[in-house]
Each structure stands twice: as structure tokens, then as C-alpha cells.
Amino acid sequence: MEKTFPWLVTLVVLALIALFFILFGIDLLYTAYQITEPFSFVMTFFASNLIILISATLLLIFVLKIVATIRKSKDREE
Numbered sequence: 001m002e003k004t005f006p007w008l009v010t011l012v013v014l015a016l017i018a019l020f021f022i023l024f025g026i027d028l029l030y031t032a033y034q035i036t037e038p039f040s041f042v043m044t045f046f047a048s049n050l051i052i053l054i055s056a057t058l059l060l061i062f063v064l065k066i067v068a069t070i071r072k073s074k075d076r077e078e
Contacts, residue, residue, distance in 0.1 A: 011066045019037035025051035 028048035035041040 021055035
């Protein structure tokens with residue numbers, strides 16, 4: 001448990017950062033729909049979707065690693 005605690009804290013911090021970027025991407029997507037110029041809309045739209053996609057993937061990876069670390073530490077205790 002001693003070594004898993006700093007690793008879990010690191011994963012939780014990275015998951016929170018990924019969540020922040022998901023929210024930032026959603027806000028950017030909302031902003032894209034308020035742009036009237038077509039080229040700027042398309043560029044902002046695809047940029048926001050890329051930010052959301054990468055952040056959601058990283059969040060999923062971090063959550064799966066957190067779950068795996070918790071399960072592994074529980075198996076060691078038993």
C-alpha cells in the first residue's frame with residue numbers, strides 16, 4: 001500500500017486534468033457554434049472535437065489504471 005498511494009494520487013491528478021480539458025473542449029465547442037465565419041467555425045469545431053476525443057481517451061485510461069491499481073492492492077492485502 002505504501003507504493004500504491006503516490007501512484008494513485010498521480011493518476012487522480014492526471015484524471016482531473018483530463019476532465020478539465022474535456023470541459024474546456026465542450027466550452028470551445030459551444031463557442032464554435034457562435035462563430036459566423038465558416039472557416040473559423042470549421043477549424044474551431046474540429047479543434048474542440050479533437051481536444052474532447054483525446055481528453056476522454058486519456059480519462060478512460062487513467063480511470064482503468066486506477067481501478068486496476070486498487071484491485072491489485074486489495075489482492076495483496078488478502
